[in-house]
Amino acid sequence: MRRTVPLLVAATVLTGALTACQGDAGTTSSAAFDPATCQGGTLSVLNQGGITHLDPARLYTSGGGNIPSLLFRTLTTRNRQPGEAGTKPAPDLATDLGTPSDGAKTWTYKLRDDIFFEDGTPITAADVKYGIERSFAPELPGGAPYLRDWLVDAAGYQGPYKQPAGIKAIETPDAKTIVFKLRKAEGDFPFLATATQFAPVPKAKDKGVDYEKHPVSSGPYMVASYEQKKSLSLVRNPHWTAKSDPLRYACPDKIDVTSGLDAAVINQRLVTGAGQDANAVTTDAVVGPEQLAQLGTGSALDKRVARGEFPSTTYLAFNTKKKPFDDQQVREALSYAINRTSVVNALGGSAVAGPSTTFLPPQAALGYQPYDYFPAGDSGDPAKAKQLLPAGGLSIELAHENDDANGLGPKVAAAVQDAFKQAGITVTLTAIDSATYRDVTGKPATQPGLSLQSWGADWPSGGPFLIPIFDGRQIITAGGNFNLAQYDDPAVNAEIDAINALTDPAAAAKRWGALDAKIGKLALVVPLTHEKDVYLYGKNVKNAVPDGWRGQYDLARVSVK
Incomplete structure (x- = not known):
């Protein structure tokens, strides 16, 4: 499921399995970009669709999606690269892609030592397990349905609010180890582990359906303010480090998302680039007819377009x-x-x-x-x-x-x-x-x-x-x-x-x-x-290169400095 979405069928399947088209990001995206020195500024995200939910249990995305990926880390994530490399998973909270055993019916993950929630509390295997269990609650519908079928005896589980004993097929023998027992062989589990269901949630901070008003961040940014379907403001998570998360560059100091805008207005603002709009991008407003007519003519706008194709x-x-x-x-x-x-x-x-x-x-x-x-x-x-x-x-x-x-x-x-x-x-x-x-x-x-x-x-x-x-x-x-x-x-x-x-x-x-x-x-x-996807971006935006899977530039990797 898109913009959302919703992962892959075994690592061997993904080798050479590029399905999204790498776009020409133009000279402003590729020239002199250094992720080590890209920090600073405010990125504006101008969107049509509202952010209807901000609870990781209710999001259906792979690799944390785009906006959610700024807040939530998962056991694994997309490799976030252009081209074929971007179709592969990479470790995120976990130290590797997981260890299979019992013919790929058991998967074991070890967590990194340098991962923390926004309040400085270390992230544990129990937090990951609890986050997954919440996604089974009927009060929090919308997440990827695979685990209900894959985990042993989990089909009828109704979440921790009704069944606090949890899912037996998810074991946490210690604070850094989480084990999944599957009812059948699933070689693609490292790809499923990119879903936001696998984002950790501290049980003590869970407020049920109200958790999304201020979900606890495990990613590079945390919520400063959120108004459903209208706006979201993110600031840096002081307990996130680039060393612990090399795939998310986290360049801007602040990210402001505005929703409910007309697509034509968004594209015109991106074209004009007045004021803060020079630092703007969009995750859902593809280029409109007026702008499409200007592309391919050698105009300056050609250097500010990203083309991709999400299946x-x-x-x-x-x-x-x-x-x-x-x-x-x-x-x-x-x-x-x-x-x-x-x-x-x-x-x-x-x-x-x-x-x-x-x-x-x-x-x-x-x-x-x-x-x-x-x-x-x-x-x-x-x-x-x-x-x-x-x-x-x-x-x-x-x-x-x-x-x-x-x-x-x-x-x-x-x-x-x-x-x-x-x-x-x-x-x-x-x-x-x-x-x-x-x-x-x-x-x-x-x-x-x-x-x-x-x-x-x-x-x-x-x-x-x-x-x-x-x-x-x-x-x-x-x-x-x-x-x-x-x-x-x-x-x-x-x-x-x-x-x-x-x-x-x-x-x-x-x-x-x-x-x-x-x-x-x-x-x-x-x-x-x-x-088919064609996205514009502001005059000051750099590294707006579509990744090899989503066909869309990654907010965790763009810069406005």
Whole structure:
């Protein structure tokens, strides 16, 4: 899951598995940059989407994501490099990538000695264990679901507030050692250990759902102030040291995040670079049409653009437990009716999105295999859709976010509504506040029949695309569910396990692609688009180089000095 996201299938799979495009960061990003002397100044982050949650249990990111990575360290992290090196994990709180035993069903980690919370308290294995256990609490939904399936006897665990005895499959024999007991072999555990679930939380400071008002930092910055969906101000954590954390450069003295801005306004401010905007970046406002028209002309703006490609799919999700979406023929009809060109345009055009007929984005490392079982052409096939629909057409509801910041808002919803209208399908649009959208759609009891969704890869393999969305063992009835089709096929579950056991990346990729193609025949989702990323940055910003995995510059490594 993106901007969020949400990790990888075994270290051997990642060697040579570059899926994100390294951008040309221009001369201002690469010239004379020295991480040892980059400290100083205030970095401004201008964003559309609000920071809806600041609790590591509720964040779905790999390597701590972007903004969360400034606050939270995890057992391992992304290597934060451009190109192929950036697709690999690296030690973070741990001294190494972990020691497997029992055929990779047991993973042991040793913590560093020089790691502290913002109050100077040493970080212990018990803090990491408690942080993970909190992520199981139904009061704190939204985190990556893998551990619920992977850990021995953890599927029914309801978090430390209801079950304070904790998870037996996580052992802490001493303050510096943490051991994970898995029910099956998982060679990719070092990549899962980058998720923010693995951020330490001091039990004595936990305030449940209110913890996110001031989470305790383990990273280079700590919270000075936070207003949900509006602003976040970060200052240096005095107990963090660069020696203990060489991958995060932590250049600015202060980082101010402003949310709720219009994308066009953000890009214009970055282009103009007046005052503090010269020290500004964005993590969610891709370049708009006006700025795209200026790129590639040799202008000064060409030197302030970063291009990347994060593996992400925007799609329509069916709840197959609700009528009429329990009928595969109806789902196929909607697949024929969709106009992907209008969706691409609603997202900003072909420079920032491309049409998709497969759930896996078109990247070889994911195992992409092209297929189009319900060909709709550029603008849909309403005639074919009508052949599959009941006489008199169909009336349905489509849930979407109430703003367009995440690409799941009114613009895309209206494009879908219009396409379906051409096929005699009446669509009523239902807007849900973006702050609660994942909570509502991710709980089977409140999940709508049809909703706009997006999914980003947790690691460069087909697994992180297909497992959370189609593995029946990932269905979570209490909330935080991503298998929105509520699809549970034992044969598919078994194939997922078999692929996860492979160590040959080419063989694994081929089978992930084949599995995607097999599931695609069921029309459990309607793939709409895949993501392309073009980001601007301010005139004073340096080292704004997209990493090899997220396709986005890393706030932990940029400088404004």
